[in-house]
Amino acid sequence: MHLRNAPFFHDIAEGPQAHAWWLEAQDGVRIRMAYWQGENVRGTVFLFPGRTEYIEKYGRSAAEFAARGFAQISIDWRGQGLSDRLIADHRSGYVSAFSDYQLDVSAVLEAAKHKSFPQPWYLVAHSMGGAIGLRAIIEGLPVSATVFSGPMFGIEMTALLRPAAWALSWLSQKTRQGHRYAPGSTSETYVLDAPFEGNTLTADPDMYSYMRRQLKHYPVLALGGPSLHWLHEALKECRDLRRMVSPDLPCITFLGDNERIVDAEAIHNRMQRWPDGKLEIIHGGEHEVLMELPDRRTKLFDQCALFFEQCK
Numbered sequence: 001m002h003l004r005n006a007p008f009f010h011d012i013a014e015g016p017q018a019h020a021w022w023l024e025a026q027d028g029v030r031i032r033m034a035y036w037q038g039e040n041v042r043g044t045v046f047l048f049p050g051r052t053e054y055i056e057k058y059g060r061s062a063a064e065f066a067a068r069g070f071a072q073i074s075i076d077w078r079g080q081g082l083s084d085r086l087i088a089d090h091r092s093g094y095v096s097a098f099s100d101y102q103l104d105v106s107a108v109l110e111a112a113k114h115k116s117f118p119q120p121w122y123l124v125a126h127s128m129g130g131a132i133g134l135r136a137i138i139e140g141l142p143v144s145a146t147v148f149s150g151p152m153f154g155i156e157m158t159a160l161l162r163p164a165a166w167a168l169s170w171l172s173q174k175t176r177q178g179h180r181y182a183p184g185s186t187s188e189t190y191v192l193d194a195p196f197e198g199n200t201l202t203a204d205p206d207m208y209s210y211m212r213r214q215l216k217h218y219p220v221l222a223l224g225g226p227s228l229h230w231l232h233e234a235l236k237e238c239r240d241l242r243r244m245v246s247p248d249l250p251c252i253t254f255l256g257d258n259e260r261i262v263d264a265e266a267i268h269n270r271m272q273r274w275p276d277g278k279l280e281i282i283h284g285g286e287h288e289v290l291m292e293l294p295d296r297r298t299k300l301f302d303q304c305a306l307f308f309e310q311c312k
Contacts, residue, residue, distance in 0.1 A: 001114040006032045007082065009221075012214040013059025016066045020055065023111055025103040031083040032076040033108050035117065038066030043308060044117045046108070046143065047074040048136075050127030050152070051093055051230075052189065052223040054081035056214055061124075061290055064297070068305035071118055075108050077101055077132075080223045087179050091187035091224035094179065098237040101132045105141065120144040120312045124304065126290060127262060128152045131237055134270075137247050145311035147304055148253040150287045153270050154238045154263025155231075169232035178229030185225020189215055192222070200260045200287055207291040238266070246270065250311045251277040254300060256285025256292070 008020035020034040034055040045065050047058050055074045062072040076083040078101070079094050087094050095101065112121070123146040125133030130151020137146055172178040181187070191201070191211045202208055215222045226234070253271050255264060271279040280303070282289045282296060289300060 001110060003111060003114070006034075008034055009056050009214075009218055012217050013056040013062075014210070015059025015062040018055075018059070018062065021111065023107040025078070025100075025107045027100070027103055029078045029084045029086075029100075029103070031078055031104050031107060032081060033073065033111060034075075035071065035073050035115070036062035036066060037071040037118070038069070040069055041071045041118045042069045043120045043122060043144075043312065044071040044073060044112070045308075046112070046121060046123050046141075047072055048105075048123065048125035048129030048133045049074060049077070050129050050150075051077075051226065052080060053126075053129075054214075054221040056218075056221070057211065058290075060210070061301075064301040065305075068301060070122070070305065070308065073108065073112060073117065075104060077104055077128075081221055087227075089179060089187070091189075091222065092179060092181060093223055093226040093230045095230055095233055098131075098233040102136060102139070105132065105136045109141070120308075122146065122308050122311075124149065124290075126150060127287065128234070130262075131234070131241060134241055134244075135237075137249055138244055143249070145250040145308055146252075147307070148251065148267075149289050150255060150259055150262055151253060151267060151270075152234070152238065152262045153241060154266030155234060156259070156261055156263050169228045169235065172228035173232060178227060178232070180228050181225045182228050182231045187224035189222040189224055191215060202286050202288045202291050202293075203284055204291065204293045204297075207288070211291075238263075242266065242269075246274040246277065249276065250307070252280055252303070252307055253277065254280050254282055254285075254289045256282045256287060256289050258284065258286050261287045 003021040006020040123143045126149040
């Protein structure tokens with residue numbers, strides 16, 4: 001396997017030294033992957049980011065894991081970050097089929113094997129990455145344990161809005177309008193458009209500034225709202241995942257008690273039927289529990305490290 005060097009914006013990541021590569025998925029889509037390794041490594045974390053996210057956003061988490069003895073891999077999913085954008089409007093969140101994200105997972109897994117990244121391997125999956133990660137472990141991703149952070153096991157909507165979302169996103173497929181933005185979203189990136197006060201991501205002003213600073217310096221990383229096509233694919237994937245049995249794998253899911261982006265009820269439902277799973281509620285937490293206030297963040301990363309050590 002030939003890995004070609006890819007750019008990595010060290011100046012905004014605020015993490016350990018990283019190396020990035022271009023990978024090619026089976027369907028020819030080019031994606032970007034990065035790897036951080038500290039000293040005395042005792043395992044590797046596969047960090048699956050959410051929709052709109054990019055590798056550099058997890059520089060600080062790489063520092064947290066490195067301080068606890070773990071290397072970290074992360075990825076720009078197709079359609080975001082520096083990976084190939086899939087339609088003419090590069091700000092529109094889009095994927096042809098939700099299952100295509102598994103091609104990205106396969107490419108990263110092949111690269112990890114090729115580079116012999118330290119084992120055991122663990123999964124930490126946030127938001128949309130949680131849906132991708134859940135399917136990946138059900139299909140045999142070789143990790144010893146998994147941690148979910150505000151996973152997208154469902155999308156937060158009112159009971160009245162949900163059937164409308166299904167109908168509108170389905171109609172967009174039939175009328176070739178799937179590239180258009182879902183109602184209520186635009187090409188603007190959330191953290192640059194919304195003030196810190198009242199934001200749905202984090203209670204930590206420093207972390208919010210960190211996210212804003214990254215996208216102001218490198219707007220090429222930015223992504224706007226989801227397309228109608230992405231919404232339809234995501235709704236279908238969440239529906240299909242709900243029907244699947246939880247895998248036989250140790251799991252902790254962290255959920256902020258002020259979650260407003262993904263469906264908290266779907267998370268509770270999943271964890272109630274996960275035999276070796278535990279749900280941890282982060283009091284005062286928003287969607288980005290990995291990027292919460294420092295005291296919450298320290299406890300969370302400490303808990304992850306202890307959990308991984310117990311599951312190796």
